[in-house]
Structures are given as structure tokens and as C-alpha cells.
Amino acid sequence: MKLVTKLGLGLAVTSFIVFIGCSKAQPTYSEESLGLRKDNLYNEDKVVPEETHYSKVAPSTGGKTFKRAFQDAPPMIPHDVEGMLPITINNNQCVSCHSPEVAPSLGALPYPNSHMINFRPDTSLAKDGKITKNGKEIDNTSSEKLANVSIKHLNKLSSARFNCTQCHAPQSKGELVGNTFQPDFTDKEGNKKSSWSGSKLTEGLNTLME
Ligand code: HEC
Numbered sequence: 001m002k003l004v005t006k007l008g009l010g011l012a013v014t015s016f017i018v019f020i021g022c023s024k025a026q027p028t029y030s031e032e033s034l035g036l037r038k039d040n041l042y043n044e045d046k047v048v049p050e051e052t053h054y055s056k057v058a059p060s061t062g063g064k065t066f067k068r069a070f071q072d073a074p075p076m077i078p079h080d081v082e083g084m085l086p087i088t089i090n091n092n093q094c095v096s097c098h099s100p101e102v103a104p105s106l107g108a109l110p111y112p113n114s115h116m117i118n119f120r121p122d123t124s125l126a127k128d129g130k131i132t133k134n135g136k137e138i139d140n141t142s143s144e145k146l147a148n149v150s151i152k153h154l155n156k157l158s159s160a161r162f163n164c165t166q167c168h169a170p171q172s173k174g175e176l177v178g179n180t181f182q183p184d185f186t187d188k189e190g191n192k193k194s195s196w197s198g199s200k201l202t203e204g205l206n207t208l209m210e
Pocket residue numbers: 058059060061062063064065066074075076077078079081084085093094095096097098106107108109164165168192
């Protein structure tokens with residue numbers, strides 16, 4: 001009799017635990033509902049990416065620009081880049097239109113001051129492994145000591161900026177993923193102009209080398 005009661009109680013407790021366990025089951029998600037492909041991982045048939053539309057408008061004919069994504073973000077390219085890419089040492093058409101001497105006459109913005117500064121210190125590596133930066137021997141290249149920073153005004157495009165499309169990309173229209181990012185511009189005209197000019201660009205950096 002005692003044994004039966006214990007068994008009965010045991011069963012009751014077990015089913016109670018199972019009941020609780022079931023009612024707390026985690027929701028499940030199908031493969032199709034996850035990600036952008038909208039299909040399971042074993043089927044490629046329905047996986048067709050959203051079409052992208054790059055601008056077909058030649059420079060200087062549209063005059064339209066895109067709002068900057070955030071304060072001092074590199075602006076997106078609003079015009080067609082057909083025939084301009086890839087940029088090579090012998091073919092950089094971006095420079096021929098966006099250099100400060102030419103740009104205003106074409107209605108284009110010149111590349112800004114920041115692109116004519118060399119932020120890289122003169123660096124040499126001796127045979128014995130010693131590293132010299134801006135004439136000072138340093139122990140460790142990953143250090144943030146001022147010897148590792150340099151601001152040299154060049155009055156011409158810095159080679160570090162030669163490959164424009166490393167930072168500036170053509171903008172494509174398409175709604176693969178909606179964008180809910182709200183930029184908080186610190187400058188009144190921040191959505192169409194860079195504020196990195198004059199002294200603001202080198203503010204707080206005291207390694208200025210003319
Ligand atoms: C034939 C001259 C020309 C060439 C070549 C050219 N651009 Fe432009 N670019 C313009 C003009 C003019 C504008 C102003 C908008 C317009 O009229 O299309 C402009 C606008 C831009 C803008 C937008 C600036 C802003 O305020 O939003 C960027 C970025 C840009 N170009 C980058 C490039 C890059 C990178 C290349 C090379 C792949 C390039 N451009 C080649 C003339 C040119």
C-alpha cells in the first residue's frame with residue numbers, strides 16, 4: 001500500500017514537471033523565416049537577391065548628391081562610374097575632376113584638406129630590427145605615443161587617398177534591408193558638408209610638422 005502511494009506521488013510529480021516543462025517551451029523559428037534569403041539552406045531556387053540600381057547619370061549632368069550618412073562620413077558617389085574603375089596608377093579619373101584646380105569649374109566638390117595631409121610618420125626599419133619614426137627610435141609600432149603620429153601638409157593629394165573607392169562608393173537604390181539609422185549631425189550643414197577643415201581637422205593633435 002505504502003509503495004503504491006509513493007509510486008502514485010512520484011508519477012504525479014513527474015507529470016507536473018513535464019507539464020511545466022512543456023508550457024515553458026521556447027518558440028521555434030523555421031530556416032525560411034531567418035535571414036535575408038527567405039528559403040531553407042538546402043534550396044537555392046528562391047534565393048534571388050534584390051536588384052540593385054546604380055546611377056546612370058553622368059557627372060555634371062544631374063547635379064544631385066546624397067545626404068551624408070553621419071557627420072564627416074565619406075560622401076557616396078552620386079554619378080555613374082562606368083569606365084572609371086578600377087582605379088590604377090595610370091588611370092584615376094576621379095582626381096582629374098575632383099582636384100581643387102579643376103573641380104569648381106565642373107560643379108564638383110574638390111577633395112578636401114584632409115586628403116592633402118600625410119598622417120603617416122616617416123618610418124624606417126634598420127637591419128638590426130630597430131624602427132625609427134620621424135627621426136625617433138621607437139620600441140613598439142603599436143604604441144600610441146606621439147612619435148607614431150604625424151601631420152604633414154602636402155599641398156597635393158596624399159598617396160593614402162589615391163584609391164578613392166576604398167572609402168567612397170557608388171550608391172545603389174534597393175530595399176534589401178530598411179535603414180532606420182538616424183544621424184545626429186554636430187554641424188548645421190553636416191548632411192552635405194564635411195566639417196573637417198582648417199584648425200578643426202588637427203585640433204588636439206600637437207605633432208604638427210609643416
Ligand atoms: C567628369 C568629372 C568627374 C569624374 C571623372 C568623377 N566625378 Fe565625382 N563628381 C563630379 C561632379 C560634377 C559631381 C557633383 C554631382 C554631379 O553633378 O554629378 C561629383 C560628385 C561626387 C561626389 C559627391 C560629393 C558630395 O558632396 O556628396 C563624390 C563622393 C564623388 N563625386 C566621387 C568621385 C569618385 C570617387 C570618382 C572616381 C571613381 C569620381 N567622383 C569621378 C565630377 C566627376
